[in-house]
Each structure stands twice: as C-alpha cells, then as structure tokens.
Amino acid sequence: MPLDTNTSGLFPIAPTPFHPDGRLDEGSIDTLVERYLAAGANGVTVLGIMGEAPKLEPDESLQIAARFIDRMGKLPVIIGVSAPGFAAMRSLSRSVMDGARQG
Numbered sequence: 001m002p003l004d005t006n007t008s009g010l011f012p013i014a015p016t017p018f019h020p021d022g023r024l025d026e027g028s029i030d031t032l033v034e035r036y037l038a039a040g041a042n043g044v045t046v047l048g049i050m051g052e053a054p055k056l057e058p059d060e061s062l063q064i065a066a067r068f069i070d071r072m073g074k075l076p077v078i079i080g081v082s083a084p085g086f087a088a089m090r091s092l093s094r095s096v097m098d099g100a101r102q103g
Contacts, residue, residue, distance in 0.1 A: 003076055011078060012064025016052050016064055024060060026067055033071040043076035044068060055082050058092060065096045 014030055014036070017028035047053040047061055056064070069077045070071050079096050083089045 003078070007043075007076065008039060011043045011045050011076070012036050012039075012041055013045045013047065013048050014068065016047070016056070018052075024063060026063075029064070029067045030071055033068065037072075037075075041075070044072055045078040046078070047080035047098075049080055049082040054082060054084075058088070058095075062095050062099070063090055066099050068094075070101070 014029075014032055017025040017032070019025050033044070046064060047056075053061065065077070065079045066078075079092075081089050081092045081096070083092060
C-alpha cells in the first residue's frame, strides 16, 4: 500500500536485531513484526539514521528491508535510505523498490 495523504496510524520505528556475534537476527525481526501487528501497528519504519543503519553493509540493509516487507504483508514499510553519498542512497532506494514490486 503506497503512502499518501490519507495514511495514518501507528508506525513504530523498529530496531535492527543482531545476534551476539554481530550477525543479523532475522528470527527476531519476525517476532518484532508479530508484536507490532498485535499492538495495532498500521505499518513500520526501519533502517533509521539514528541507529545502526549507517553501519550496515548494503546487502545487510536490503536483507533487513526485504524481511520486514515480506512479514508486514500489504502494510506499508518505510525504509530509511540514508548513506554517505547519493549513489549509495539511489542504489538502496532502487533495490528496495524493485524488491517490493516483485514481492
């Protein structure tokens, strides 16, 4: 569902969960989504600039975005696409949008 002027509701800002060794914890993403949906979330926001997003590899960011998009179903997922340069932001934006269209 695209965001527009009628979009409203609760969009929690999700942390990115990690295992103690630094690997992404995809199982915890599933748990987060379940809890957000149970609490009545209308969508979710991931990869914000104030947390771990700037420290992730591009593939990790795509992996996280894809997991949240898949688990949220038709509900909106707002993806932070901040990066040190415009080329990296463009690449992440295009990759996330292409993946969302295919899913």
